[in-house]
Amino acid sequence: MGTQKKMLIRRTSPDVSQIVRRTVQGLFFLLNLWIGTQFFFFVRGMESGNGGWGRPAGVEGWLPIAGMMNTKYFLLTGEVPGVHPAAMFLFVAFVGMSLLLRKAFCGWLCPVGAVSEQLWKLGRDTFRGNFALPKWIDIPLRGVKYLLLGFFAYAVAGMDASDLRAFLYSPYGVIADVKMLDFFRNLSVTAAIVLIVLVVASVFVRNFWCRYLCPYGALMGLVSLLSPLRIRRNEERCIDCAKCAKACPANLPVDTLVQIRSAECIGCLECVAVCPAEGALAMNAPRRREVAPWVMAAAIAVLFFGIVGFAKISGHWEGTVPEMVYRRLIPSLAEMGHP
Numbered sequence: 001m002g003t004q005k006k007m008l009i010r011r012t013s014p015d016v017s018q019i020v021r022r023t024v025q026g027l028f029f030l031l032n033l034w035i036g037t038q039f040f041f042f043v044r045g046m047e048s049g050n051g052g053w054g055r056p057a058g059v060e061g062w063l064p065i066a067g068m069m070n071t072k073y074f075l076l077t078g079e080v081p082g083v084h085p086a087a088m089f090l091f092v093a094f095v096g097m098s099l100l101l102r103k104a105f106c107g108w109l110c111p112v113g114a115v116s117e118q119l120w121k122l123g124r125d126t127f128r129g130n131f132a133l134p135k136w137i138d139i140p141l142r143g144v145k146y147l148l149l150g151f152f153a154y155a156v157a158g159m160d161a162s163d164l165r166a167f168l169y170s171p172y173g174v175i176a177d178v179k180m181l182d183f184f185r186n187l188s189v190t191a192a193i194v195l196i197v198l199v200v201a202s203v204f205v206r207n208f209w210c211r212y213l214c215p216y217g218a219l220m221g222l223v224s225l226l227s228p229l230r231i232r233r234n235e236e237r238c239i240d241c242a243k244c245a246k247a248c249p250a251n252l253p254v255d256t257l258v259q260i261r262s263a264e265c266i267g268c269l270e271c272v273a274v275c276p277a278e279g280a281l282a283m284n285a286p287r288r289r290e291v292a293p294w295v296m297a298a299a300i301a302v303l304f305f306g307i308v309g310f311a312k313i314s315g316h317w318e319g320t321v322p323e324m325v326y327r328r329l330i331p332s333l334a335e336m337g338h339p
């Protein structure tokens with residue numbers, strides 16, 4: 001018995017999901033660029049001793065391990081830590097996003113994800129496609145990010161409140177963000193080679209860093225398994241063209257599944273954007289209610305600005321480390337080893 005070809009009921013309204021998502025992604029990237037610039041001049045000011053720009057607390061969004069530690073410290077003591085409190089608020093905001101909106105942090109906000117996306121799109125447009133690693137290497141490699149996450153989670157899980165406090169308030173803990181900046185300012189040959197390899201790999205393999213190595217993405221993916229949203233395919237409307245699967249940056253078989261529950265789905269809606277059939281594919285909330293792209297954007301904005309705004313209004317956004325401590329510690333950064 002041959003399979004019957006289904007009739008295409010073409011979509012009438014143009015897709016806006018990618019305009020909405022790229023706008024959010026671009027704005028967040030610019031915000032990070034601005035924070036990075038402020039932080040750079042803050043550190044330069046501390047190094048020269050002449051003072052400089054104020055320290056932007058938002059830089060702590062780049063300290064996910066401090067975010068994890070501070071969250072645990074808060075849960076154990078009920079006290080908002082004085083060192084890198086913004087790391088905790090941002091960590092909670094991003095975990096909350098994953099809980100509600102799948103791994104939307106990766107697909108809509110993360111600047112590394114945004115750069116990664118531009119790299120694979122460059123590769124796709126230059127070489128007429130990307131390269132998918134064979135399953136036997138793809139599956140074990142995808143496990144690497146969970147191993148890295150496990151390593152960090154194990155280290156944090158073994159610390160009690162006094163260990164956490166001792167680490168966070170240690171000289172290394174206080175200027176962990178400056179250490180990170182220093183890593184990129186004084187890139188060693190080995191680190192530069194690793195970065196180049198990652199960039200080249202990202203041109204050929206879609207989201208190489210995110211798919212295989214990012215422990216933060218691994219955590220977001222695990223949390224996203226609890227999200228009520230998922231991509232759902234209507235088998236009656238679907239014409240089996242497989243355009244969605246081809247467009248999916250996570251290489252998910254969207255064209256053969258009814259629902260996407262995978263921890264790899266970054267909620268990017270690329271699959272929905274390319275689907276030609278009316279009502280065949282959508283991001284759905286429970287009871288099959290369709291979630292429009294602007295609703296996702298609005299939910300991301302509410303969560304992000306709501307939590308950051310709360311931290312600011314309640315006086316917990318900025319840490320309690322006095323400027324004189326930075327003035328003393330930053331110039332002696334080079335002598336400080338890793339704990």
Ligand code: SF4
Nearest residue numbers: 248265266268269271
């Ligand atoms: S299934 Fe759709 S929303 Fe999920 S990662 Fe793939 S393209 Fe993006």
Ligand code: SF4
Nearest residue numbers: 238239241242244275
């Ligand atoms: S893009 Fe995917 S969901 Fe849409 S019609 Fe083609 S196979 Fe079906």
